[in-house]
Amino acid sequence: MAAPLEVIVTSDSGSQLWNCTVFDLHSGSSLLSYRGGNSSTRTLVLLNGEHLLSAQLGKNVINMWEIQRKDQLQQKMVCPGLVTCLTASPNGLFLAAGVAEAVYLWEVYTGKLLSVLSRHYQDVTCLKFTDDSSHFVSGGKDNLALVWRLSSVIQLDLSHTPEPRHVLSRHSLPITDLHCGLMGAQARVATASLDQTVKVWELSSGALILSVLFDVEIMSVTFDPCEYFLFCGGSDGNIFQVSLCSQSLSRDKSFQSDNDGNQVFKGHRNLVTCLSVSMDGTLLLSGSHDETVRLWDVQSKQSIRCLAHKGPVTNAIIVAAPANMFLPDSRPAVPLPRFSRHLHAPEGGESGEVCVRLGLYTQVIGFCSPVFQSVFGDGENTKVRVAELEEEVQTLKKVNKDLYDFSSQLLTKPT
Structure with missing residues (x-):
């Protein structure tokens, strides 16, 4: 049997035999089970396709597994308090956690705690990165959603207090969930709240685009990959589908089921805690406190599968299956370090500073560590290597543009 392209990963608060x-x-069919405690809500994370992380329910611990070693915890990370939410940047370089009213940000490959953001006034409930890893958004019980530019919150000067790029403050009750769409810094962000509304924002400007009022509290929210639809999980067990392509769409509207794409998925008997959509947009996954995970056909609104659990479902996500998930003999390319619990001030402004690696680019802040220097050299050697990398980036950009132009010609060619 060939390995699946996408898999469902779930956790609940009642299982005694496995965590997720x-x-x-x-x-x-059940493919793998990871043992060790139970996962709390909004903390199940696939890191760089090589590790699975989740916060321990009721404890200030993050559990970490190598993706193919399901029966053995690689390590446990002790946090300063209970972890209320956890997320990783899509490029696998950064890990962010909500602990009480603060957001903790680590660099994955070094384990260094880069920043502690204490801008919320009450507990942080949800965290999400943009797809290009340049920004992340935090939502809290203080009714606020804060947009953070990653480059501005990495602290080299501990006397500097980072500030969010935008403060999204139109909700009147605690934020329960949020979702970042595609397009990086130009993405749209959806926030759900106990005030019975879901709001859609423009990340670049912080402007409110759409506000939808429901009859019940909304506990979870997501887009489909093309952002044609907004899916909202209610406290009554219903899932509401809002069309984002309706001709009559106004900025403020009340949800009503109609023939223009606004529909209701009925099947759960308790609040819907998590939602996820498959890569092709045809399947919707939902987890509920009724101890079930359901898979829905988006077109027909029918539940095509129900996965029973042992307790209220805390996490349910659809993810691309990592290549080594089903290869027991494989090992991560880079093992996880020991994650620090404290911010470290620079020592004398010399070696030991943070080297932040952003995708194909290598941005060196301050003076680089001895490890970095041993790879790239000093002085002229470093300049030559940087010039080579810049030339390679330009070549890749040209190849990408040529591929885009060729694809556009094929798609627009008359049949």
Whole structure:
């Protein structure tokens, strides 16, 4: 049997035998189970396709597994308090956690705690990165959603207090969930709240684009990959589908089921805690406090599979299956370090500073560590290497543009 392209990863608060389970997206069969405690809500994270992380329910601990070693915890990370939410940047370089009213940000490859952001006034409830890893958004019980530019919050000067790029403050009750769409810094962000509204924002400007009022509190929210629809999980067990392409769409509206794409998925008997959509946008996954995970056909609104759990579902996500998930003999390319619990001030302004690696680029802040210097050299050697990398980036940009132009010609060519 070939390895699946996408898998379902779920966790609940009642299982005694495993922490989280991996299911086949199309058959519903159980593929893997990871042992060790239970995961709290909004903390299940796939890191760089090589590690699985989740916060321990009721404890100030983050559990970490190598993705293929399901029966053994690689390590436990002790945090300063209970972790209320956890997320990783899509490029795998940064890990962010909500602990009480603060957001902790670590660099994955060094384990260094880069910043502690204490801008919320009450507990942080949800955290999400943009798809290009340049920004992340935090939502809290203080009714606020804060947009953070990653480059501005990495602290080399501990006397400097980072400030959010935008403060999204139109909710009147605690924020329960948020979702960042595609397009990086130009993305749209959806926030759900106990005030019975879901709001859609423009990340670049912080402007409110759409506000939808429901009859119930909204506990979870997500877009489909093309952002044609907004899916909202209610406290009554219903899932509401809002069309974002309606001709009659105004900035403020009340949800009503109609023939223009606004529909209701009915099947859960308790609040819907998590939502996720498959890569092709045809399947919707939902987890609920009724101890079930359901898979829905988006077109027909029918539940095509129900996965029973042992307690209220805390996490349910659809993810691309990592290549080494089903290869027991594989090992991560880079092992996880020991994560620091404290911010470290620079020592004398010399070596030991943070080197932040952003995608294909290598941005060196301050003076680089001895490890970095041993790879790239000093002085003229470093300049030559940087010039070579810049030339390679320009070449890749040209190749990408040529591919885009060729694809556009094929798609627009008359049949």
